[in-house]
Amino acid sequence: SYVLAQPPSVSVAPGQTASITCGGINIETKSVHWYQQKPGQAPELVVYDDSDRPSGIPERFSGSSSGTTVTLTISGAQVEDEADYYCYSAADNNQNWVFGGGTKLTVL
Amino acid sequence: EVQLVQSGAEVKKPGESLKISCKGSGYSFTSYWIGWVRQMPGKGLEWMGIIYPGDSDTRYSPSFQGQVTISADKSISTAYLQWSSLKASDTAMYYCAVNALGVDVWGQGTTVTVSS
Numbered sequence: 001s002y003v004l005a006q007p008p009s010v011s012v013a014p015g016q017t018a019s020i021t022c023g024g025i026n027i028e029t030k031s032v033h034w035y036q037q038k039p040g041q042a043p044e045l046v047v048y049d050d051s052d053r054p055s056g057i058p059e060r061f062s063g064s065s066s067g068t069t070v071t072l073t074i075s076g077a078q079v080e081d082e083a084d085y086y087c088y089s090a091a092d093n094n095q096n097w098v099f100g101g102g103t104k105l106t107v108l
Numbered sequence: 109e110v111q112l113v114q115s116g117a118e119v120k121k122p123g124e125s126l127k128i129s130c131k132g133s134g135y136s137f138t139s140y141w142i143g144w145v146r147q148m149p150g151k152g153l154e155w156m157g158i159i160y161p162g163d164s165d166t167r168y169s170p171s172f173q174g175q176v177t178i179s180a181d182k183s184i185s186t187a188y189l190q191w192s193s194l195k196a197s198d199t200a201m202y203y204c205a206v207n208a209l210g211v212d213v214w215g216q217g218t219t220v221t222v223s224s
Contacts, residue, residue, distance in 0.1 A: 001170055035153070042203055043145075043153065045212040054212065086153050095167050097143070102152040 002091035004100035011106045018074040020103045022087030025068075032070040033088045034063060035099075036081075043086065047072060074105070082107045110134040110208050112142075112215035119221045120194050127190035128218045130204030137185035138162035140208040144178060144189050147217075148200045156202075159187060194222045 004024045012018040022032060032050050035043035045054050047063035050070060060075045074081055087100040115129040130142065143158040157168040161180040168178070180187045187204055199222050204215040 037153070042214040042217055043205075044214075048212070084152075088153075088155075096169055097155045097158070098169075099145075099153040099155055 002096070002098050004087050004089060004098055006085075006087060006100040006103045008101070009104045009106065011108070012074075012077045014079055014107055015076050018077045018081075018105055018107075020072045020074075020085050020087075020105065022070045022072070022100050023068055024089065027068055027070055027089065028065060030089045032063070032065070034061075034072045035086045035088060036083045037086065037102075038083045046085075077105075077107050079107050081105060110206070110211050110213045112204050112206060112213055114202075114204060114215040114218045117219040117221070119223070121224055122194060122196055122222055124194050124222075125190070125192050126194055126220065127188050128202060128220065130187045130189075130215050132185045132187070132206060132208075135206075135208040138182050140206050142180070142187045142204055142206045144176075144187075145203040145205060146172075146200045147203070156189070161185075161187065194220075196222050196224075198222050 004022050006022050034047040036046045037043040046057050046061045050065045051063040062073045064071050084102045084104050086102045091098045111133045113131045138161045141158045141160050144156040146154045155169050156172045157178050159166045159178045159180050161182045166178050177190045201217045201219050203217045
């Protein structure tokens with residue numbers, strides 16, 4: 001089955017830039033979306049279609065794609081950005097979808 | 109406003125059946141795919157499957173095919189996730205989600221606890 005690989009954890013100091021990667025076979029041909037999940041809450045979409053930002057999401061959240069890796073970047077990370085982040089994409093022909101394993105972002 | 113409201117928490121015994129619900133409002137329920145996502149305690153998100161309420165076209169993750177049934181009743185704008193025989197390993201939070209009218213919306217989640 002299709003696998004999206006993420007680092008288990010990323011740490012960043014407040015105000016610095018955090019980068020979370022997501023890799024998968026032929027990922028450069030897919031649209032990748034990113035979710036943020038804080039404890040006790042439902043996930044929230046922060047980036048869709050690799051690099052677009054939903055209304056209401058701060059500009060510090062951005063996405064990019066290069067080769068076989070897609071990256072979520074949080075520029076000037078805030079303490080409130082501490083959360084789990086998941087990439088999400090179609091596995092094959094939009095018949096199945098899959099989440100990455102998730103990355104715990106620590107801001108301290 | 110697009111909203112998904114899920115049914116309340118459930119506590120069941122192994123072997124029992126269960127059907128949880130997800131009611132959509134604020135959009136054309138029959139025109140957008142609704143998905144279900146599992147999150148086991150302390151674990152990540154797992155895509156289970158999706159349904160198009162307009163014609164009940166349903167897709168399942170290979171991991172969940174045969175383990176659950178996804179359905180919808182478009183007359184009451186409600187999607188369902190059901191089990192015929194629960195296992196302890198089905199203990200988890202279950203979310204429904206839809207991307208409708210350009211907005212990605214999730215239900216509040218339904219906690220299912222299976223314990224003898």
